Amino acid sequence: MKKIEAIIRPSKLEELKEALLAIDIDGITITQVMGAGKQMGWKEFYRGTEVSLNVLPKVKLELVAADDKVELIAETIIQYSQTGEVGDGKIFIFDLADCIRIRTRERGDKAL
Template sequence: MKLVTAIIKPFKLDDVRESLSEVGVQGITVTEVKGFGRQKGHTELYRGAEYVVDFLPKIKLEIAIDDSKVEPVIEAISKSANTGKIGDGKIFVSSLEQVIRIRTGETGEDAV
């Protein structure tokens, strides 16, 4: 089992969700986060005062999936989140040692 974590631009969430549904992903955890990388930040003007926005809004997706679905999920996220501009995001894949469904006590792939 793998945990795929993706950081994407907020306006791409619906596109990514639809793409993941098409490849058979049944559950996603979505969190609103802030961060920066090469995109750095940007300067905004508010009531005549200029200020720097260091941390930009992003969306963090977490998807627990079977090993066989890793490549289709990565491809779906990559294609649907891509704008071709800096700050499109990143995808991280890590191993899951154990998954347990609290309601039923199911473990492993059955719990996902």
């Protein structure tokens, strides 16, 4: 079992959600986040003073999947999130020790 976290552009969210549903991935957590990376933000003027805003709005997706689906999920995220410009985001993949469904107490892949 793996946990996949992806940070993407907000404008790519709806298209990516549809693509994930098309490959039978429906358990997903979505969070609006702010982040800084190579994109470096932008500068604005506030009351005559230049202000650097180095964090930008992003969307964080979190999902858990069986090991055999991880590559398909990662490729789908890349395909539907990539623009080729700085700021497309990142994907992080973690080993997951266990998963427990609270309602039934099922564990592991059965709980997904």
